[in-house]
Amino acid sequence: MAVKSDSPVIRLGLIGLGGATNQMLPTLRSHPDVRIVAAADTHPDARDGFTAACGAPAYAEVEALCRDPRVNTVYVATPHQWHKEHALIAAACGKHIIVEKPMALSLEDCDAMMQAAHRHGVHLLIGHTHSFDAPVRRMREIIRSGELGPLAMINTWSYSNFLMRPRRPEELDTSLGGGIIYNQVPHQVDMVRLLGGGMVHSVRSMTWALEPGRPTEGSHLTFLQFEDGAAASLVFSGYDYFDSDEFHFWVGESGEQKAPDAHGKARAGLRRFADAREEGAFKARAAMAVGLGGAPQPASWHHPHCGVTIVSCAGGDMRPSADGVLVYDRQGRRELQVPRGPAFPDKASVLDEMAQAIRTARAPLHDGAWGMATMEVCAAVLQSARERREIVLRHQVPVRD
Amino acid sequence: MAVKSDSPVIRLGLIGLGGATNQMLPTLRSHPDVRIVAAADTHPDARDGFTAACGAPAYAEVEALCRDPRVNTVYVATPHQWHKEHALIAAACGKHIIVEKPMALSLEDCDAMMQAAHRHGVHLLIGHTHSFDAPVRRMREIIRSGELGPLAMINTWSYSNFLMRPRRPEELDTSLGGGIIYNQVPHQVDMVRLLGGGMVHSVRSMTWALEPGRPTEGSHLTFLQFEDGAAASLVFSGYDYFDSDEFHFWVGESGEQKAPDAHGKARAGLRRFADAREEGAFKARAAMAVGLGGAPQPASWHHPHCGVTIVSCAGGDMRPSADGVLVYDRQGRRELQVPRGPAFPDKASVLDEMAQAIRTARAPLHDGAWGMATMEVCAAVLQSARERREIVLRHQVPVRD
Numbered sequence: 021m022a023v024k025s026d027s028p029v030i031r032l033g034l035i036g037l038g039g040a041t042n043q044m045l046p047t048l049r050s051h052p053d054v055r056i057v058a059a060a061d062t063h064p065d066a067r068d069g070f071t072a073a074c075g076a077p078a079y080a081e082v083e084a085l086c087r088d089p090r091v092n093t094v095y096v097a098t099p100h101q102w103h104k105e106h107a108l109i110a111a112a113c114g115k116h117i118i119v120e121k122p123m124a125l126s127l128e129d130c131d132a133m134m135q136a137a138h139r140h141g142v143h144l145l146i147g148h149t150h151s152f153d154a155p156v157r158r159m160r161e162i163i164r165s166g167e168l169g170p171l172a173m174i175n176t177w178s179y180s181n182f183l184m185r186p187r188r189p190e191e192l193d194t195s196l197g198g199g200i201i202y203n204q205v206p207h208q209v210d211m212v213r214l215l216g217g218g219m220v221h222s223v224r225s226m227t228w229a230l231e232p233g234r235p236t237e238g239s240h241l242t243f244l245q246f247e248d249g250a251a252a253s254l255v256f257s258g259y260d261y262f263d264s265d266e267f268h269f270w271v272g273e274s275g276e277q278k279a280p281d282a283h284g285k286a287r288a289g290l291r292r293f294a295d296a297r298e299e300g301a302f303k304a305r306a307a308m309a310v311g312l313g314g315a316p317q318p319a320s321w322h323h324p325h326c327g328v329t330i331v332s333c334a335g336g337d338m339r340p341s342a343d344g345v346l347v348y349d350r351q352g353r354r355e356l357q358v359p360r361g362p363a364f365p366d367k368a369s370v371l372d373e374m375a376q377a378i379r380t381a382r383a384p385l386h387d388g389a390w391g392m393a394t395m396e397v398c399a400a401v402l403q404s405a406r407e408r409r410e411i412v413l414r415h416q417v418p419v420r421d
Numbered sequence: 422m423a424v425k426s427d428s429p430v431i432r433l434g435l436i437g438l439g440g441a442t443n444q445m446l447p448t449l450r451s452h453p454d455v456r457i458v459a460a461a462d463t464h465p466d467a468r469d470g471f472t473a474a475c476g477a478p479a480y481a482e483v484e485a486l487c488r489d490p491r492v493n494t495v496y497v498a499t500p501h502q503w504h505k506e507h508a509l510i511a512a513a514c515g516k517h518i519i520v521e522k523p524m525a526l527s528l529e530d531c532d533a534m535m536q537a538a539h540r541h542g543v544h545l546l547i548g549h550t551h552s553f554d555a556p557v558r559r560m561r562e563i564i565r566s567g568e569l570g571p572l573a574m575i576n577t578w579s580y581s582n583f584l585m586r587p588r589r590p591e592e593l594d595t596s597l598g599g600g601i602i603y604n605q606v607p608h609q610v611d612m613v614r615l616l617g618g619g620m621v622h623s624v625r626s627m628t629w630a631l632e633p634g635r636p637t638e639g640s641h642l643t644f645l646q647f648e649d650g651a652a653a654s655l656v657f658s659g660y661d662y663f664d665s666d667e668f669h670f671w672v673g674e675s676g677e678q679k680a681p682d683a684h685g686k687a688r689a690g691l692r693r694f695a696d697a698r699e700e701g702a703f704k705a706r707a708a709m710a711v712g713l714g715g716a717p718q719p720a721s722w723h724h725p726h727c728g729v730t731i732v733s734c735a736g737g738d739m740r741p742s743a744d745g746v747l748v749y750d751r752q753g754r755r756e757l758q759v760p761r762g763p764a765f766p767d768k769a770s771v772l773d774e775m776a777q778a779i780r781t782a783r784a785p786l787h788d789g790a791w792g793m794a795t796m797e798v799c800a801a802v803l804q805s806a807r808e809r810r811e812i813v814l815r816h817q818v819p820v821r822d
Contacts, residue, residue: 169631172629172631172640173627173629173640173642173656173658175578175642175654175656177576177578177731179731179738221809224625224644224646224811226574226646226650226651226652228573228574228735230570230573230735231735239573239574239733241574241576241644241652241653241654243625243642243644243654245625245627245809249627250627251627251642252642253576253642253644253654253656255574255576255654257574257733257738259733259738261733261737261738261749261750262731262733262738262740262747262749263749267668267729281754283749283753283754284749284750284751284752284753284754285753287751328668330578330580330663332640332658332660332662332663334629334631334632336662337580337658337660337662337663339663346663348662348663348664348684348685349662349685350685350688351685352684352685352686353682353684353685408622408646409811410625410810410811
């Protein structure tokens with residue numbers, strides 16, 4: 021682990037000690053610019069565990085955390101419907117803000133968060149999404165450099181067991197931010213917008229809710245038209261049937277090596293629950309039980325990813341590989357190795373981006389306007405599917421690179 | 422080879438002795454319901470080769486072939502811009518007609534062919550396309566049976582070297598039927614329409630012509646909305662970069678086992694030609710040089726296919742495998758073996774369908790109206806890309822199964 025400064029750039033307060041925070045902890049602990057100085061959570065057990073593990077105060081109230089002068093940045097990882105309120109409290113207290121995706125559940129809320137950050141002069145950063153993954157950022161650099169010529173199309177497939185893992189009821193209710201639209205589609209949209217330059221002109225989509233008892237979107241197929249003539253297709257299916265990691269070296273979303281014969285196991289695992297209440301209680305316990313150990317660190321791992329993605333330029337195709345980027349161009353096929361951060365799963369670039377924003381006093385790439393543009397696409401996915409027509413967008417912003 | 426009857430159901434006249442006919446020959450020779458009784462071609466060498474190989478007359482004029490009373494069915498495999506004229510001659514002579522895809526280059530021509538076949542009481546069948554492939558037909562049966570529940574989405578990717586193989590100038594001119602729109606997209610559309618039931622409501626697409634000196638569409642990305650709520654995405658890229666056969670067991674389009682390290686070789690092979698004229702002359706010679714041996718028969722082979730295709734129903738996903746269909750459902754993953762015809766590449770079901778139509782006096786599934794509906798989608802791909810908007814269709818017909 022890197023030696024940490026006595027006054028790191030990011031003195032972090034964690035808002036919400038659930039699954040997302042646990043996923044982030046290995047990165048937070050190993051990042052040289054970060055020190056965790058406080059937390060807030062409504063569960064006493066979670067607070068006690070945090071204080072025991074980190075030797076730092078844990079508050080029952082978000083307001084109290086945000087008034088703590090040791091904190092200069094908060095990480096908002098509460099259930100989605102609270103993102104706006106917690107971001108607004110933090111902004112009013114002058115804290116920089118990292119908000120887990122989805123940014124919020126409506127464009128109005130996204131706009132309010134963006135305005136609050138602007139008004140109070142704090143940085144607002146939306147992440148982690150898979151647009152932060154190092155291979156994706158490397159592909160963006162190659163596109164921007166022009167070495168493979170103009171971008172034509174991006175096609176991404178993710179077939180997983182997302183919807184068939186244990187879930188709390190709110191995770192299966194779209195109006196509360198459940199289902200794929202607010203949890204998986206933002207990964208795909210954020211990645212594709214980064215690769216394509218950000219400016220999506222329009223969206224044509226279909227979505228499906230196919231599983232009895234899980235009445236939220238579990239799959240979608242979306243066509244994106246970029247303003248400059250590029251286009252993209254996004255496919256997600258979370259029903260635990262085909263697994264697209266078969267096309268990604270059997271490496272899973274976080275970068276872990278996967279067994280190739282686990283089809284149907286998530287679905288089978290749900291049979292142990294008598295009903296939705298029992299399933300929700302298990303999920304809530306599981307998130308807390310991982311506690312403050314953070315994600316278990318495997319012996320070896322690869323880059324995180326959100327499916328199999330093929331990027332086509334005039335002069336060649338690219339795709340993320342297990343450890344870098346595969347380039348298929350006029351010389352044939354070659355692999356570019358891309359370095360990883362020290363922790364599993366690797367989410368270091370979220371912190372890099374915030375630390376850079378604080379140091380330079382320049383807004384991060386994944387700022388409020390960027391996050392709102394991504395959520396506009398997600399909302400248009402729902403609208404296009406409902407109305408069965410193409411939706412033209414109005415809130416897109418370009419990549420600043 | 423099966424013993425052939427003295428009066429087979431299909432007494433075939435070949436119109437055009439080029440590459441498509443060569444691809445079809447092994448199937449024609451081995452099919453128990455087919456006897457090749459005559460041919461027509463403008464090239465004297467091709468005619469002489471045919472008569473020497475098959476002991477049957479070869480005509481310089483299509484009209485003469487169509488007047489031959491031994492012929493009851495013609496196989497139209499002339500350059501695309503001649504399909505309509507040759508089909509009309511055959512219909513007027515009372516011959517059943519198999520037309521290679523693309524059916525024709527305009528919907529008006531498709532309609533004229535369909536009307537002529539109807540007026541003269543002959544069967545018109547459009548094929549081979551990959552909708553005839555045995556694994557695709559098996560997946561259609563499973564969808565129709567309802568055992569996997571309602572169809573949601575179909576996603577198909579084909580990344581190949583299609584545009585970078587040696588080509589005649591007309592094969593690189595969209596207005597003459599060149600490029601992917603008339604040669605590869607019909608495979609995808611026909612397959613997806615068969616799987617999805619036929620009734621496409623609308624098309625949203627982008628197309629690209631990315632290669633200097635090859636000014637025709639070489640890639641596309643298309644979203645199809647079916648009337649019943651299913652949807653599909655079709656991706657094709659023919660620039661010899663990424664090869665999607667990597668995701669299909671390294672089995673090529675015809676069913677041949679492929680080398681996994683041939684990226685860029687088609688493109689490199691073009692460097693031997695000084696100019697387009699030399700390339701075109703080579704391609705014309707090559708098609709004829711294969712002569713009447715038909716496609717070389719490998720020691721072993723698999724099912725033909727047109728890329729990697731994932732079909733998602735409410736109760737499971739399916740994809741064509743090398744030798745059958747992979748099903749991923751609530752029980753996990755299993756492979757259904759699907760029998761193949763005796764010849765490579767396997768195109769027997771085209772002949773099966775025509776023989777069945779003649780025997781029963783009922784129109785084949787892939788009749789003129791079906792073929793016109795597929796070409797309507799292909800035309801809408803071009804129009805949607807040009808006008809950057811969704812195109813609603815008017816000539817779709819359902820699968821009759």
